[in-house]
Amino acid sequence: MFAKPSSTIRKVVIFFLIAFGMMTIHSYTNWFSSIEKFADRSIRPVYWIANIPPRLGGWADLRSTDRSVIEKENLRLKQESLIYRGQLQRMAELAAENLRLRLLLNATELLTDSILVTEVIGVSPSPKSHTLSIDRGLQDGVYVGQPILDAEGLMGQIISVYDNHSVALLITDNTHAIPVQVLRNGMRSIAEGTSDYNNMQLRFLSPTADIREGDELVSSGLGGRFPPGYPVGSVLSVEKISGEKFLEVNVRPAAEIDRSKHLLLVFTSQDGRRNGNVQ
Amino acid sequence: MTSMRYYLIVIFSLILALVLQLIPTSAILLPWKPNFLLLIVIGWVIFQPNQWGIGFAAFIGLLADLVFRSPLGLHVFLFVFIGAVPYLLSGWLIYFSVIHRSVLVFILIIFSEFLRNFMYSVWGVPVDYGDVPLGAISSALIWPLIDRFLLKVHKKHR
Numbered sequence: 001m002f003a004k005p006s007s008t009i010r011k012v013v014i015f016f017l018i019a020f021g022m023m024t025i026h027s028y029t030n031w032f033s034s035i036e037k038f039a040d041r042s043i044r045p046v047y048w049i050a051n052i053p054p055r056l057g058g059w060a061d062l063r064s065t066d067r068s069v070i071e072k073e074n075l076r077l078k079q080e081s082l083i084y085r086g087q088l089q090r091m092a093e094l095a096a097e098n099l100r101l102r103l104l105l106n107a108t109e110l111l112t113d114s115i116l117v118t119e120v121i122g123v124s125p126s127p128k129s130h131t132l133s134i135d136r137g138l139q140d141g142v143y144v145g146q147p148i149l150d151a152e153g154l155m156g157q158i159i160s161v162y163d164n165h166s167v168a169l170l171i172t173d174n175t176h177a178i179p180v181q182v183l184r185n186g187m188r189s190i191a192e193g194t195s196d197y198n199n200m201q202l203r204f205l206s207p208t209a210d211i212r213e214g215d216e217l218v219s220s221g222l223g224g225r226f227p228p229g230y231p232v233g234s235v236l237s238v239e240k241i242s243g244e245k246f247l248e249v250n251v252r253p254a255a256e257i258d259r260s261k262h263l264l265l266v267f268t269s270q271d272g273r274r275n276g277n278v279q
Numbered sequence: 280m281t282s283m284r285y286y287l288i289v290i291f292s293l294i295l296a297l298v299l300q301l302i303p304t305s306a307i308l309l310p311w312k313p314n315f316l317l318l319i320v321i322g323w324v325i326f327q328p329n330q331w332g333i334g335f336a337a338f339i340g341l342l343a344d345l346v347f348r349s350p351l352g353l354h355v356f357l358f359v360f361i362g363a364v365p366y367l368l369s370g371w372l373i374y375f376s377v378i379h380r381s382v383l384v385f386i387l388i389i390f391s392e393f394l395r396n397f398m399y400s401v402w403g404v405p406v407d408y409g410d411v412p413l414g415a416i417s418s419a420l421i422w423p424l425i426d427r428f429l430l431k432v433h434k435k436h437r
Contacts, residue, residue, distance in 0.1 A: 008367055011334070012333060015333060015359040016356060018352070026352060035351075036345065036348070043346055046294070046297055046301060047301055051303065122303070123303040125346075127410070128399050174403070174404045258309075
């Protein structure tokens with residue numbers, strides 16, 4: 001019943017050595033990537049089961065909602081759709097005008113993006129790892145590096161693709177950085193994740209940079225990974241810390257990072273990977 | 280209790296803990312989420328130390344690393360470190376009251392969260408130590424349920 005302290009400590013030390021060895025290998029090599037991919041593939045049924053309570057909650061919500069409330073919601077959505085369609089017509093006219101002007105300037109043609117609707121099927125349970133699993137994979141033409149967004153803005157990019165699902169790294173993960181520009185003046189910067197779902201930071205902005213609270217940030221398209229012009233966030237605070245060379249700029253992500261259930265996968269025309277499912 | 284049934288209970292408890300850990304949670308509630316997987320490991324180590332010891336904690340830690348997509352070895356280290364305490368004290372802990380065991384669980388989880396944050400900070404991940412007690416509080420609050428269940432199993436399978 002009572003454990004022998006000496007043999008227990010010996011075991012603990014051995015496992016510590018193994019654990020630190022694994023962490024070192026993980027930090028400096030990608031030897032474990034095939035194991036991690038295998039685990040990602042195998043864990044999908046568990047994610048599916050873990051998603052049952054939220055689905056049941058949604059279903060129960062729908063069932064318990066009064067018919068008149070649903071009718072009102074439907075009416076509101078129809079009106080919203082009408083407004084957006086009207087705005088879209090104006091956008092189409094502007095896009096055509098933009099294209100004509102670009103042709104006059106001999107500039108390259110802007111690429112149009114297609115989208116594919118997807119659903120979140122799993123979220124990383126660790127507060128430090130901002131990843132999520134979606135229900136689209138290789139069969140839907142999803143590829144590594146593909147941007148994903150929700151109705152409000154950019155969410156992140158795909159980092160692993162499997163047959164029927166994929167894993168996306170969110171823009172708030174501390175290992176993620178995205179080139180952005182300020183909508184007001186076109187100033188470029190890099191927005192980095194901070195492992196906080198409601199906060200990102202702009203790096204290396206000099207104290208004289210023209211940036212203020214409330215400035216809207218969109219993807220700049222530099223680097224070629226994210227298409228330009230998608231909302232990334234808005235500037236929450238700008239602080240000059242004495243003794244620091246750069247400003248501390250906090251950004252609130254535009255996307256509802258921890259709440260969105262339905263997302264959009266963006267296929268740019270460059271990708272050439274569209275299939276029948278792409279809208 | 281047949282040994283087959285016993286092992287099924289162990290597997291079921293681990294799968295249930297894993298599923299509970301993976302249920303999507305909003306960012307506000309996430310720091311409050313109990314550490315189900317570590318709780319079940321602590322539980323089995325306290326009540327069945329002869330069957331489930333340090334090696335078991337290391338294996339579940341590896342599983343946690345793969346599921347949480349954390350650097351491989353991080354949760355092995357944490358689970359072994361945390362699992363070793365109840366393993367060394369298992370002979371005494373069984374005679375403690377459930378409240379005393381809840382206090383121990385609270386201390387162990389708070390220590391594990393602190394260690395995990397420290398390890399992440401070594402990798403350069405920004406951490407917020409203010410969140411550390413939240414998960415420990417909720418873990419200690421649900422511990423009596425796990426305690427009661429595992430005590431029943433322990434009594435049947437001494």
